[in-house]
Amino acid sequence: MPMVEHQGHAKAAITVRVILALIACVIFLIPVLWMLATALKPREDILSIPPKVFFTPSLEGFVSLFTQRSTLTKAQMEEYKQRTDLTWVEKIALERGLAVVGPSQYVSRLKNSIIIAGLSTILAVVMGFLAAYSFSRFKIAGSGDLLFFILSTRMLPPVVVTIPIFLMYRQLGLYDTHIGMIILYTAFNLSFSVWLLKGFIDEIPKEYEEAALVDGYSRWEAFIKFVVPQSLSGIAATTVFCFIFAWNEYAFALMLTSERARTAPPSIPSVLGTAGIEWAAIAAGALLFLIPVVIVTFALRQYLLRGVTFGAIRK
Amino acid sequence: MANIELIQVEKKFGDFHAVKPMDLTIKDGEFVVLLGPSGCGKTTTLRMIAGLETVTSGEILLNGKNITHQPARERDIAFVFQFFALYPHMTARENIAFPLQAQRVPKDIIARRVKEVTKLLEIEYLLHLRPGALSSGDQQRVALARALVRKPQAFLMDEPLGALDAEFRETMRAEIKKLHIRENATTLYVTHDQIEAMAMGDKIVVMSAAVIQQVGTPAEVYHNPANTFVAKFIGSPGMNLLPGIVQSDKIILPNGDSYLIPQQWGPVFMNGWNGKKVYIGFRPEALIIDKQGCINATVYSEDMHGSHVMLNMGINDTQEIVHGRIERGVYYAINAPICFNIREDMVRFFDAETGNALKAEVKL
Numbered sequence: 001m002p003m004v005e006h007q008g009h010a011k012a013a014i015t016v017r018v019i020l021a022l023i024a025c026v027i028f029l030i031p032v033l034w035m036l037a038t039a040l041k042p043r044e045d046i047l048s049i050p051p052k053v054f055f056t057p058s059l060e061g062f063v064s065l066f067t068q069r070s071t072l073t074k075a076q077m078e079e080y081k082q083r084t085d086l087t088w089v090e091k092i093a094l095e096r097g098l099a100v101v102g103p104s105q106y107v108s109r110l111k112n113s114i115i116i117a118g119l120s121t122i123l124a125v126v127m128g129f130l131a132a133y134s135f136s137r138f139k140i141a142g143s144g145d146l147l148f149f150i151l152s153t154r155m156l157p158p159v160v161v162t163i164p165i166f167l168m169y170r171q172l173g174l175y176d177t178h179i180g181m182i183i184l185y186t187a188f189n190l191s192f193s194v195w196l197l198k199g200f201i202d203e204i205p206k207e208y209e210e211a212a213l214v215d216g217y218s219r220w221e222a223f224i225k226f227v228v229p230q231s232l233s234g235i236a237a238t239t240v241f242c243f244i245f246a247w248n249e250y251a252f253a254l255m256l257t258s259e260r261a262r263t264a265p266p267s268i269p270s271v272l273g274t275a276g277i278e279w280a281a282i283a284a285g286a287l288l289f290l291i292p293v294v295i296v297t298f299a300l301r302q303y304l305l306r307g308v309t310f311g312a313i314r315k
Numbered sequence: 316m317a318n319i320e321l322i323q324v325e326k327k328f329g330d331f332h333a334v335k336p337m338d339l340t341i342k343d344g345e346f347v348v349l350l351g352p353s354g355c356g357k358t359t360t361l362r363m364i365a366g367l368e369t370v371t372s373g374e375i376l377l378n379g380k381n382i383t384h385q386p387a388r389e390r391d392i393a394f395v396f397q398f399f400a401l402y403p404h405m406t407a408r409e410n411i412a413f414p415l416q417a418q419r420v421p422k423d424i425i426a427r428r429v430k431e432v433t434k435l436l437e438i439e440y441l442l443h444l445r446p447g448a449l450s451s452g453d454q455q456r457v458a459l460a461r462a463l464v465r466k467p468q469a470f471l472m473d474e475p476l477g478a479l480d481a482e483f484r485e486t487m488r489a490e491i492k493k494l495h496i497r498e499n500a501t502t503l504y505v506t507h508d509q510i511e512a513m514a515m516g517d518k519i520v521v522m523s524a525a526v527i528q529q530v531g532t533p534a535e536v537y538h539n540p541a542n543t544f545v546a547k548f549i550g551s552p553g554m555n556l557l558p559g560i561v562q563s564d565k566i567i568l569p570n571g572d573s574y575l576i577p578q579q580w581g582p583v584f585m586n587g588w589n590g591k592k593v594y595i596g597f598r599p600e601a602l603i604i605d606k607q608g609c610i611n612a613t614v615y616s617e618d619m620h621g622s623h624v625m626l627n628m629g630i631n632d633t634q635e636i637v638h639g640r641i642e643r644g645v646y647y648a649i650n651a652p653i654c655f656n657i658r659e660d661m662v663r664f665f666d667a668e669t670g671n672a673l674k675a676e677v678k679l
Contacts, residue, residue: 214394
């Protein structure tokens, strides 16, 4: 019967789609899974050939990432082994003949990253949204030129402007400060957020706000009660992009920070140990580095997928 | 309720003159229709009254008070949009309650008012739905309820039926009219549809090219158009306009036929009209097929309109087409020669130079 045949086709089509989706997933997830595996592998398994898929997991990589260690002499090792007050972290280090002498700086750098990327994203999105709304709704003298100027700040690659910014920042006392990095990332993201959000706001019919205006609301109330909820998907998309940029930024962070405000990206390569490359530690660092982006993207995913407006204005 | 007065109100967008200085008075409780082709400035006029558009010069008075520079929210004038502008993230009930919330009205009073207007519009059953789930007719009912709920000084409606399907349009037209009769609210209604304007307005304001062409009752603009624009724009088809040259008591048509000027119009043509070009204007229902008629034409086509038939005729030797309303069941062959006359009480004359109507000295 044709009906059944048709359903059969539909089923086959779905199956093919699922298989293709799975293949794509595997391709995209292999690097992440590999990173996870490397982070958990004991040192001798990391570089083994053929690569080991099954291994006894070890937290060695994470221990190396979060601690500073010193090499123990044979005598010291014997003494350490007698001790009963060792934490599990110290025990893992001891197996490699190392003693934990203190925490590493990775945690504070991750914290710097969160503060700098988080605040600069919020600032860029809030300021960008207000600017985009103004550009979209009001007649601004020379708005075309202004928009082009805003876009033009994006035209030079970061590497080109790092030296002048470095010189300015040193003069201004912004070198290696959180506030300096927040200002820089906000400025850099602002052009992007203004343009992206303007596109979203242009799509919202202005009749809604006009209806609110004649219904007795102020421009600001109409903005809060109507434009903001209608722009949520645009705000979410902009937030994710701005956050990813600020979070991953490497060149500025390398040049403009050293200790206090150094972020995670330039510090991961510096985990490279003195006694050979600590692949497990690097993988562990990279893995932890991914988590905040995943959290932000997941938290906003429902807005990312939703349409801007649905159905109340006929075009 | 209120009366609205526009004094020399003007709007320019840069170099573009959207509304040339105009005077208009809308009396308390009146239903005034602003009618004109798109781009004639009628919507801009409405938006200036609502406070959504600034006024370049002139004054707008609401109950004698100057509101020209007041923000929209302080004017207490409701606006119904062509595309409804219902908030999509709110239910119908929330949409209707929205204007009252702006005034910080207590909740129990809001609930009571919402109940009253939704009962009036018979939309109680859909209050829990969002606009996306409603038909276009129901969306416009909700939009009307939102306008009615706060008992504003006046209603402004910008082509409220324009976005509706044909089936809802007639129903909603009747509903809006009924609402107006019930509430007796001062209403200014914008449309480009002359049938809608004739059906609804107590008074019609015909606009074209940023200027008011005529203000009058539907009967006035229909029977006594102020100029050729109004004559052509009102009615479907519009008024027939035949060009001709005045020659003492006759008007000579381009094909040589002569039309005898009716006696009551005689004095109007007395002085200085000889040799001037005029238009003879008449509605299709003023055309009488008459074998002894003075104007010769040829049958061009026949349109069935249900209740009557529209006969389209070409005036011999010209490009002019005239429309005549004839009885059903009377047939004329295509290309058949035909003669017609014009009912003397229904003929009008226009100055071809200015387009303005000539004023009869006796009341018509």
